[in-house]
Amino acid sequence: MTVPGRGFEPATGDGPAAEPGGRQAELRTAYEGLLQIRRLLNGSAGASVPAPWEVRQLPRAVALVLEAAGIAPSAVDAQGRRTRTGYRVVEGADPGRAEVTWLGPAGGGAAGEEQERLTACAAVLERLGWVCLLYRGPRRRRFLEVEPPGGPGPSGGPG
Numbered sequence: 239m240t241v242p243g244r245g246f247e248p249a250t251g252d253g254p255a256a257e258p259g260g261r262q263a264e265l266r267t268a269y270e271g272l273l274q275i276r277r278l279l280n281g282s283a284g285a286s287v288p289a290p291w292e293v294r295q296l297p298r299a300v301a302l303v304l305e306a307a308g309i310a311p312s313a314v315d316a317q318g319r320r321t322r323t324g325y326r327v328v329e330g331a332d333p334g335r336a337e338v339t340w341l342g343p344a345g346g347g348a349a350g351e352e353q354e355r356l357t358a359c360a361a362v363l364e365r366l367g368w369v370c371l372l373y374r375g376p377r378r379r380r381f382l383e384v385e386p387p388g389g390p391g392p393s394g395g396p397g
Contacts, residue, residue, distance in 0.1 A: 248301035251312035251326030251341065269306035272299070287367045293386045296336045300363065300384050301327040304338070307362040309355075312341045323348045325359055330383055338382040349379060356382045 246268040249256060272292070276285040292299035305311060310324035323342025330337045340355045342348030353372070360370035360382055371383045 246302075248298060248305050249311035249313075250297060250301045250328070251324055251339075252314060252328075253311075254315070255313035255322050256311075265302075265306055268302055272302060285366070288386050293334070296334065296384070296386075297327045297329055300336045300338065300368070301325075303363055303366055303368075304359055309359060309362065320344070320346075323351075325355070330385075334385060334389070336384045338384060339379070352380045356380055 246264050248265075248268070249261075272289075273285045275291065276287065276289045279289045280287045288299065301311070304325050304327070310322065312320055312324040312326045313322040315321050320341055320343045323346050324340070326339045326341050328337050328339075329335075338356060338359055340348050340352035340359075356372055360372065363370050363384055367387055369385050369387055373381055373383060375381050
């Protein structure tokens with residue numbers, strides 16, 4: 239979906255289910271733009287290192303990469319109930335980090351597949367230079383913490 243003044247908004251897993259095939263052209267254009275910006279800004283590191291804008295908008299950048307890789311986002315209905323199993327990307331508990339969880343409708347089995355699915359998410363993100371750590375959180379549910387190389391913060395250092 240294109241939002242005035244913001245451009246394409248990747249699926250974070252907290253919105254309604256997208257129409258099949260309706261976003262593919264916009265998604266492809268946004269992802270190719272991400273790679274092109276990386277090549278232009280990162281010199282010899284090219285597309286293998288996140289660009290500064292990605293670090294500043296970490297959840298948005300992570301969601302774009304996951305959606306472009308063909309990993310399904312979770313979805314919610316108008317009442318906020320999960321209607322589809324998939325990834326969910328939010329700001330991390332600490333600044334400069336994003337958190338990826340694997341969620342689905344109640345009783346849908348998302349908890350049983352979360353380790354495998356989050357490991358697949360990590361593999362996609364790590365190929366593009368993100369640092370990913372898999373943790374077990376409250377109620378023993380797993381989550382993936384994502385940060386830029388060199389630690390959180392727009393400068394690439396602690397922050």
